[in-house]
Amino acid sequence: MSTEQNLYDAFTGEAKAAVRLTAYARKAEEEEYEAIAKLFRAVSASESIHAYNNLRLLKEIKDTETNLQEALASEQKIAAVAYGKFIAEAEAEGKEAAATMFSYARDVEDRHAKLYEMALQHLVADEVPDYFVCSVCGYVADGAVPDKCPICGAPEDKFFAVE
Amino acid sequence: MSTEQNLYDAFTGEAKAAVRLTAYARKAEEEEYEAIAKLFRAVSASESIHAYNNLRLLKEIKDTETNLQEALASEQKIAAVAYGKFIAEAEAEGKEAAATMFSYARDVEDRHAKLYEMALQHLVADEVPDYFVCSVCGYVADGAVPDKCPICGAPEDKFFAVE
Numbered sequence: 001m002s003t004e005q006n007l008y009d010a011f012t013g014e015a016k017a018a019v020r021l022t023a024y025a026r027k028a029e030e031e032e033y034e035a036i037a038k039l040f041r042a043v044s045a046s047e048s049i050h051a052y053n054n055l056r057l058l059k060e061i062k063d064t065e066t067n068l069q070e071a072l073a074s075e076q077k078i079a080a081v082a083y084g085k086f087i088a089e090a091e092a093e094g095k096e097a098a099a100t101m102f103s104y105a106r107d108v109e110d111r112h113a114k115l116y117e118m119a120l121q122h123l124v125a126d127e128v129p130d131y132f133v134c135s136v137c138g139y140v141a142d143g144a145v146p147d148k149c150p151i152c153g154a155p156e157d158k159f160f161a162v163e
Numbered sequence: 164m165s166t167e168q169n170l171y172d173a174f175t176g177e178a179k180a181a182v183r184l185t186a187y188a189r190k191a192e193e194e195e196y197e198a199i200a201k202l203f204r205a206v207s208a209s210e211s212i213h214a215y216n217n218l219r220l221l222k223e224i225k226d227t228e229t230n231l232q233e234a235l236a237s238e239q240k241i242a243a244v245a246y247g248k249f250i251a252e253a254e255a256e257g258k259e260a261a262a263t264m265f266s267y268a269r270d271v272e273d274r275h276a277k278l279y280e281m282a283l284q285h286l287v288a289d290e291v292p293d294y295f296v297c298s299v300c301g302y303v304a305d306g307a308v309p310d311k312c313p314i315c316g317a318p319e320d321k322f323f324a325v326e
Contacts, residue, residue, distance in 0.1 A: 003258045006249040010268070013241070015182040016175060019214040020223070024230040026215075031227050035288030042294035042325040043234070043275050046301035050268045051182040052189075053300075057261055060183070064196050067187040071206070078176070086169040095166045098220055105173070105213045112206050125198030131205035137216075138209035162205040 004058070011054035018047040065123060072116040079109040104137040107151045111140060131162040167221070174217035181210040228286060235279040242272040267300040270314045278303060294325040 021044035028037035055061060062070070083106035090099035119125075132141045137152035145159045184207035191200035218224060225233070246269035253262035282288075295304045300315035308322045 002252045003249070003256050003261050006252060006265070007261060010245070010249065010265070011182070012175060012179060013245070014268075015178040017237070019174070019178040019181065019211060020218060021234065022211070023215050023218050023224045024227070024234065027224050027230060028227045033227050033286065035291045036227055036231065036282050036286070038291055038294060038325060039278060039282055040230075040234070042296055042303045043278070045296045045323075045325060046271060046275065046303050048182060048185070049296070049298060049301035050271070052186050053264050053268070055183060055186050057264060061186045061190050064187070064191045064194050064199055067190060067203075068199065071184065071187065071203070074180070082173070082176070086166070086173065089165045089169060093166050098166050098170060101216050101220060102169070102173070105177075105216070108209060108213070112209065115202060115206070119199050119202055123196065123199070125196075128198045128201055131201060133205055133208045133212070135212060138212035140205045140209050160208075162201060162208060 007054045007058050011051050011058065014047045014051035014054065018044045018051060021047060065120070068116055068120050068123075072113055072120065075109045075113040075116065079106050079113065083109065104139075104152050108138045108140070111151075115140060115142070132159040133162060134159055170217045170221050174214050174221065177210045177214035177217065181207045181214060184210060228283075231279055231283050231286075235276055235283065238272045238276040238279065242269050242276065246272065267302075267315050271301045271303070274303060274314075278305065295322040296325060297322055 021040045025037045025040035025044065028034075028040060061067065083102050086102040087099055087106065090096075090102055129142050130144070132145045133139070134141075134149040134152065134154050135158050136154040137149060139149050139151045141159065145156045148155055149158065184203045188200045188203035188207065191197075191203060224230065246265050249265045250262055250269065253259075253265055292305045293307070295308045296302070297304075297312040297315065297317050298321050299317040300312060302312050302314045304322065308319045311318055312321065
């Protein structure tokens with residue numbers, strides 16, 4: 001029993017480390033420590049592999065249709081429940097930056113849910129779409145980059161293509 | 164006070180989602196759902212941005228020297244404490260695959276600590292090194308790809324270069 005919990009704790013810790021290290025890499029780039037930025041990216045990739053290995057042993061990766069359904073259910077729950085509460089609490093505490101960021105995240109999660117619903121309806125696509133992600137708020141555009149982000153208003157040069 | 168905790172919880176949840184979705188993307192590729200694999204990669208990139216935005220508002224990204232010191236302290240703690248306990252418990256429960264994976268992870272974290280120590284000694288590098296990561300266990304090689312991974316024994320074609 002404890003190994004199950006340990007795998008889950010290790011998955012969580014490694015996933016957090018992977019993100020934290022990419023944030024450190026961005027900071028190192030800003031400060032022009034190129035070699036250290038690259039080291040942080042390398043270790044972040046390593047921690048992502050560890051997180052993945054834990055998840056695999058937890059047998060939480062199912063077939064693609066099930067994964068899509070679970071991803072959709074998760075987005076719907078997060079958008080409706082968690083972020084709604086977070087936004088209300090941030091507003092009550094006068095934390096404007098956090099309230100705005102939570103609100104962008106909620107709207108973006110809503111959009112993810114719609115993209116998953118479309119994917120579930122057409123599990124086998126005729127062609128692979130182009131996706132572009134807003135680097136400010138995470139909005140996912142399909143087909144083409146919008147003139148500006150419909151969620152946060154960022155200009156089109158803030159979008160990057162997904163490979 | 165609750166906004167601080169909410170930022171932390173959102174950081175954790177988004178970081179876990181980002182890793183989970185890359186795992187789903189790998190599975191979708193295996194099952195030849197190319198369009199869905201790309202959608203999972205797009206949403207994973209989006210969740211990584213959300214996780215980053217939470218971390219930024221938590222003010223947990225310091226200057227690069229401090230970030231390096233914190234990353235080093237974190238690796239030392241994880242390698243010595245958490246994984247040691249996880250390995251012992253997995254062995255006691257007869258969970259061989261988990262014991263092996265935890266043991267690889269511990270050794271790799273040890274290696275990360277050494278790389279951070281070297282980076283702290285030479286904060287400004289003369290040149291940016293090449294790093295190669297073992298896709299099986301996460302081992303980080305610098306300079307060149309080894310003939311086989313010194314941690315898990317994977318052959319050289321399992322390594323990828325860090326950009």
